[in-house]
Amino acid sequence: xxxxxxxxxxxxxxxxxxxxxxxxxxxxxxxxxxxxxxxxxxxxxxxxxxxxxxxxxxxxxxxxxxxxxxxxxxxxxxxxxxxxxxxxxxxxxxxxxxxxxxxxxxxxxxxxxxxxxxxxxxxxxxxxxxxxxxxxxxxxxxxxxxxxxxxxxxxxxxxxxxxxxxxxxxxxxxxxxxxxxxxxxxxxxxxxxxxxxxxxxxxxxxxxxxxxxxxxxxxxxxxxxxxxxxxxxxxxxxxxxxxxxxxxxxxxxxxxxxxxxxxxxxxxxxx
Amino acid sequence: xxxxxxxxxxxxxxxxxxxxxxxxxxxxxxxxxxxxxxxxxxxxxxxxxxxxxxxxxxxxxxxxxxxxxxxxxxxxxxxxxxxxxxxxxxxxxxxxxxxxxxxxxxxxxxxxxxxxxxxxxxxxxxxxxxxxxxxxxxxxxxxxxxxxxxxxxxxxxxxxxxxxxxxxxxxxxxxxxxxxxxxxxxxxxxxxxxxxxxxxxxxxxxxxxxxxxxxxxxxxxxxxxxxxxxxxxxxxxxxxxxxxxxxxxxxxxxxxxxxxxxxxxxxxxxxxxxxxxxxxxxxxxxxxxxxxxxxxxxxxxxxxxxxxxxxxxxxxxxxxxxxxxxxxxxxxxxxxxxxxx
Numbered sequence: 001x002x003x004x005x006x007x008x009x010x011x012x013x014x015x016x017x018x019x020x021x022x023x024x025x026x027x028x029x030x031x032x033x034x035x036x037x038x039x040x041x042x043x044x045x046x047x048x049x050x051x052x053x054x055x056x057x058x059x060x061x062x063x064x065x066x067x068x069x070x071x072x073x074x075x076x077x078x079x080x081x082x083x084x085x086x087x088x089x090x091x092x093x094x095x096x097x098x099x100x101x102x103x104x105x106x107x108x109x110x111x112x113x114x115x116x117x118x119x120x121x122x123x124x125x126x127x128x129x130x131x132x133x134x135x136x137x138x139x140x141x142x143x144x145x146x147x148x149x150x151x152x153x154x155x156x157x158x159x160x161x162x163x164x165x166x167x168x169x170x171x172x173x174x175x176x177x178x179x180x181x182x183x184x185x186x187x188x189x190x191x192x193x194x195x196x197x198x199x200x201x202x203x204x205x206x207x208x209x210x211x212x213x214x215x216x217x218x219x220x221x222x223x224x225x226x227x228x229x230x231x232x233x234x235x236x237x238x239x240x241x242x243x244x245x246x247x248x249x250x251x252x253x254x255x256x257x258x259x260x261x262x263x264x265x266x267x268x269x270x271x
Numbered sequence: 272x273x274x275x276x277x278x279x280x281x282x283x284x285x286x287x288x289x290x291x292x293x294x295x296x297x298x299x300x301x302x303x304x305x306x307x308x309x310x311x312x313x314x315x316x317x318x319x320x321x322x323x324x325x326x327x328x329x330x331x332x333x334x335x336x337x338x339x340x341x342x343x344x345x346x347x348x349x350x351x352x353x354x355x356x357x358x359x360x361x362x363x364x365x366x367x368x369x370x371x372x373x374x375x376x377x378x379x380x381x382x383x384x385x386x387x388x389x390x391x392x393x394x395x396x397x398x399x400x401x402x403x404x405x406x407x408x409x410x411x412x413x414x415x416x417x418x419x420x421x422x423x424x425x426x427x428x429x430x431x432x433x434x435x436x437x438x439x440x441x442x443x444x445x446x447x448x449x450x451x452x453x454x455x456x457x458x459x460x461x462x463x464x465x466x467x468x469x470x471x472x473x474x475x476x477x478x479x480x481x482x483x484x485x486x487x488x489x490x491x492x493x494x495x496x497x498x499x500x501x502x503x504x505x506x507x508x509x510x511x512x513x514x515x516x517x518x519x520x521x522x523x524x525x526x527x528x529x530x531x532x533x534x535x536x537x538x539x540x541x542x543x544x545x546x547x548x549x550x551x552x553x554x555x556x557x558x559x560x561x562x563x564x565x566x567x568x569x570x571x572x573x574x575x576x577x578x579x580x581x582x583x584x585x586x587x588x589x590x591x592x593x594x595x596x597x598x599x600x601x602x603x604x605x606x607x608x609x610x611x612x
Contacts, residue, residue, distance in 0.1 A: 135471050147484075254447060254587045
């Protein structure tokens with residue numbers, strides 16, 4: 001009896017230990033080492049895409065009726081658990097009110113509806129692929145949406161010549177991670193279709209970390225003292241488009257936005 | 272110092288200045304010699320062994336697209352002629368025509384802007400080769416358009432006539448920021464602004480970022496075929512490969528509205544990028560469209576390395592022109608209606 005009991009206790013301890021070890025191992029998994037470029041840096045080359053609903057709403061949300069009733073279930077809002085660490089976006093009170101207003105009028109106010117350049121980080125998780133072309137001096141990111149593009153300077157950090165839609169990107173390597181510091185973005189872009197927004201004081205630090213041959217972890221820390229009470233972070237995996245013939249196609253969306261923007265100015269009598 | 276020696280000193284200074292202004296890159300001189308020049312000069316390589324085309328390039332040039340009338344089959348200027356022409360540019364004053372100089376794409380009179388306002392330095396205007404026109408060959412001009420193409424293009428114009436201001440759909444593509452003249456491929460030098468091209472190379476791809484309307488092409492160089500014929504693209508579908516030190520880019524699948532100098536959707540474009548010197552890249556393109564021209568034609572543009580930066584050209588985002596034009600037209604409609612009553 002004693003033996004049986006002590007045996008079970010020992011067995012229990014051993015099993016618990018194994019479980020703990022397994023859990024510990026999962027938390028501290030060995031860092032994935034990405035294939036190298038010719039100059040010895042982790043290679044992020046490829047066509048990537050987010051597979052989530054962050055562009056609908058960075059925060060967790062249930063499915064909802066779409067904005068265009070005549071489309072039925074097509075273009076309904078798909079559900080998602082959200083990509084904001086901790087779930088909350090720490091708006092200052094006035095900014096929280098503006099966010100609500102944006103959300104209520106998003107179909108006409110959202111810069112995406114007008115086919116405007118998306119800014120960073122939204123460019124990353126729009127429902128379109130983007131391609132990374134990596135050289136030692138520069139990393140070019142070409143986005144299918146609106147033909148947006150940015151060139152990340154990998155040399156000594158440089159200063160933006162002025163504010164722009166896609167901002168000014170200086171990059172560096174921290175081990176396996178590409179860290180990109182993005183400044184000088186205009187205040188005109190949004191984070192999603194739910195009216196999440198920022199000011200011209202936006203400062204984004206992005207981290208691209210290879211986590212397997214065909215996935216990256218994308219993290220972006222968002223800081224904007226005019227709009228948020230503290231920095232906050234989003235994170236999500238990015239997936240490689242592994243189709244044999246994967247490529248970016250043209251999505252010049254200006255022509256799709258014109259009716260929304262200029263339709264009211266159409267000549268009235270069409271005779 | 273006497274008057275005379277002062278005058279000759281001034282003359283000498285002028286000669287030196289012209290010499291500085293008219294520095295023509297050696298390899299750019301004879302275009303057909305792009306390959307010959309490359310033999311004498313070894314182009315740099317990327318880490319993975321491909322010719323390194325990277326950097327920021329400018330296609331500003333005084334050389335006109337088509338050969339000026341009166342030059343006949345003369346394909347190249349002499350050194351003296353280039354010097355004289357450059358001198359006339361230097362002496363020309365903004366807002367005044369330089370009559371007879373037949374200046375090229377970068378002719379400061381091509382547009383009536385205050386060039387300095389745009390950060391454009393007219394002393395940097397130069398002939399980038401001794402060619403009399405960017406179009407190569409004895410004709411030096413675009414071949415005559417086929418009758419069917421003239422009819423097609425005339426019909427398009429006629430369809431819009433009288434309805435130019437009805438809606439955004441009748442406005443030119445460039446005004447709508449859908450396809451700018453010079454962003455369109457092939458890339459041709461324009462009047463003074465935005466002629467920068469940044470090239471970034473990664474394994475298996477060459478990315479071309481043209482400053483105008485941030486037009487970007489990420490060109491695969493793995494020999495893959497074009498996308499299926501039914502997929503038509505404003506900028507066409509570009510695939511590339513390396514031929515020795517030259518990047519060759521083949522583009523098809525244009526839309527029927529992507530009219531490059533009146534071309535049709537059958538436009539087939541072959542572009543060749545060859546480094547010719549540390550600061551020079553020869554961009555040579557051949558345009559083929561049997562629905563528009565009886566024969567293919569070729570132009571050659573020397574690109575010069577420059578510092579940049581490449582600015583963001585957010586055309587659509589800042590486009591107040593379309594709404595302003597249409598609003599004006601609607602006001603005019605209302606006024607006309609009032610008068611009619």
